[in-house]
Structures are given as C-alpha cells and as structure tokens.
Amino acid sequence: MSRLLGILLLSPFSVWAAEPLNTAATVAPSAGGGMAGQLTQLVLGLLLVLGIIFVLAWLLRRVQQVGPGGKAQVIELIGSRALGPRDRLVLVQVGNEQILLGLTPGTITPLHVLKEPVQVPSGEQATPEFAQRLMEMLGKDKK
Incomplete structure (x- = not known):
C-alpha cells in the first residue's frame, strides 16, 4: 500500500x-x-x-x-374584387390572354377567358380595395 x-x-x-x-x-x-x-x-x-x-x-x-430563363414574369394580376369575406374575383393576364378566376378558400376556378383584353393604362396600376378606401379617407383620391 x-x-x-x-x-x-x-x-x-x-x-x-x-x-x-x-x-x-x-x-x-x-x-x-x-x-x-x-x-x-x-x-x-x-x-x-x-x-x-x-x-x-x-x-x-x-x-x-x-424568373427562370432570364425572362420577366409571365403572369400579371390585372385586378381583383372581393365578393365576400373569403371569396374573390381576380383578372389575370398570361401572355396575351386575360383570364377571370374565382377564388375561394379551397379552390381556384377559371370562369372566363376574355376575347378582348381589358386595357389598363400603363401609368396607373390596379390599387387594392383597402388601399383605395384608405386613400379616399385621407383625401388623396386619384379618381
């Protein structure tokens, strides 16, 4: 030890x-x-x-x-309208075609393909409904 x-x-x-x-x-x-x-x-x-x-x-x-392939985005949102709290109508331009879509929480449904595209002035963009109402309340309406 x-x-x-x-x-x-x-x-x-x-x-x-x-x-x-x-x-x-x-x-x-x-x-x-x-x-x-x-x-x-x-x-x-x-x-x-x-x-x-x-x-x-x-x-x-x-x-x-x-975007892919060096191209600009092909799909553009032309306009949108709320039909209810969760339902909308959306006008989308894909290439030279304009398509009216119905949007619900679970589905997107093509409703109509327009024969004559809706002309939107290039300087004026589609204003979302909330933004348009806010501008009206502030007294800055573009109309």
Whole structure:
C-alpha cells in the first residue's frame, strides 16, 4: 500500500497539483480593455450578420424578378374584387390572354377567358380595395 502511495506521489500529476495556477492573470489581463473589445466585436458581428441578411434578401428579390430563363414574369394580376369575406374575383393576364378566376378558400376556378383584353393604362396600376378606401379617407383620391 505504501509503495502505491509513493508511486502516486512521484507521478507527473503530483507536480502539476503542487503548483497553483494563476488563472486570473491568464484569462483577463485587463478587465476594462477586454470588455470594450468584446463589445466592439459583438457589435461588428451583429452588423455583419444583418448585412448578409440584407444582401441575401436583395439577391432573392432580383432572382425572383428575372424568373427562370432570364425572362420577366409571365403572369400579371390585372385586378381583383372581393365578393365576400373569403371569396374573390381576380383578372389575370398570361401572355396575351386575360383570364377571370374565382377564388375561394379551397379552390381556384377559371370562369372566363376574355376575347378582348381589358386595357389598363400603363401609368396607373390596379390599387387594392383597402388601399383605395384608405386613400379616399385621407383625401388623396386619384379618381
């Protein structure tokens, strides 16, 4: 038993255990400068992440506008009319054809293909119903 105790005392671990480590000096040499540096690093990291998010959102928007094959979007919403709280009529242009669609919560039904397309002035876009009513209330009616 005493031999085992002698071996343990002479092992390399006993040398390390005999010397106390000065962890305060190695971890934080100066508490004031370290805290400011960490805060600066945190803010720069946050700005970098936010910048990456904005760049990716911009790229995604550009890719969606171009669409597959480098063409502009083929389907355009010409107008919309609410029939009830959950039902709508939507006029959609696909290429040179205009299609009137009925939208319900569960289905989309093509109602009619117009022989003569409805002409919408290019400078004026179809305003959603809520936005149009809000503009009327604010006294900024475009009519």
